[in-house]
Amino acid sequence: MNRREIITVAGGLALGARGAHGASPERMKPQIGDVLVHAFGDRVGSAISPADVKDDRIFAFAMASDGVIRDGSLHNQLSLLRVDEMAMSEKTRRYAAGPFLAVSAACTHTGCEVSGWQPDTHELICPCHGSRFAVLDAARVVLGPATKPLALLPIEQGDGVIRVAGKFSRRVGPEPTY
Numbered sequence: 001m002n003r004r005e006i007i008t009v010a011g012g013l014a015l016g017a018r019g020a021h022g023a024s025p026e027r028m029k030p031q032i033g034d035v036l037v038h039a040f041g042d043r044v045g046s047a048i049s050p051a052d053v054k055d056d057r058i059f060a061f062a063m064a065s066d067g068v069i070r071d072g073s074l075h076n077q078l079s080l081l082r083v084d085e086m087a088m089s090e091k092t093r094r095y096a097a098g099p100f101l102a103v104s105a106a107c108t109h110t111g112c113e114v115s116g117w118q119p120d121t122h123e124l125i126c127p128c129h130g131s132r133f134a135v136l137d138a139a140r141v142v143l144g145p146a147t148k149p150l151a152l153l154p155i156e157q158g159d160g161v162i163r164v165a166g167k168f169s170r171r172v173g174p175e176p177t178y
């Protein structure tokens with residue numbers, strides 16, 4: 001089982017354990033001042049500089065000032081994107097750092113990893129049941145079965161890194177079914 005599979009399984013388990021979030025630093029939601037780091041690949045765990053974010057989406061986690069990476073839950077995984085700032089809706093721009101946007105990778109339908117990215121239409125795509133989300137318009141649903149937008153995470157850039165600047169715009173992942 002590779003790192004991504006382990007994280008995905010861990011995220012799935014977390015969905016089935018409501019109320020168990022937040023006990024450890026790894027499972028805490030991104031906190032203000034955390035630095036965004038590469039979630040996968042050759043540079044896993046290293047800080048993402050604005051220059052790293054080009055046309056392709058980068059998966060990211062938040063890292064606390066003491067070096068703890070908050071990768072204990074799929075709910076903490078982010079898609080970091082560079083898009084046309086002028087094409088963003090006003091609401092979207094409130095969460096952006098210039099052209100950069102951080103969007104939750106947890107699908108609001110049943111919680112799969114939203115792993116698809118279509119740069120020409122600026123849509124994030126969930127492979128599980130095909131939901132599509134328009135990142136330029138606050139990650140609203142373009143195509144279901146998801147009915148809720150993905151959560152946006154406010155970010156800021158400075159000192160060559162990208163930092164968390166606030167709380168998620170909405171609940172991360174699916175609504176509870178109880």
Ligand code: FES
Pocket residue numbers: 107108109110111112126127128129130131144145146
């Ligand atoms: S979990 Fe994403 S579309 Fe169903």
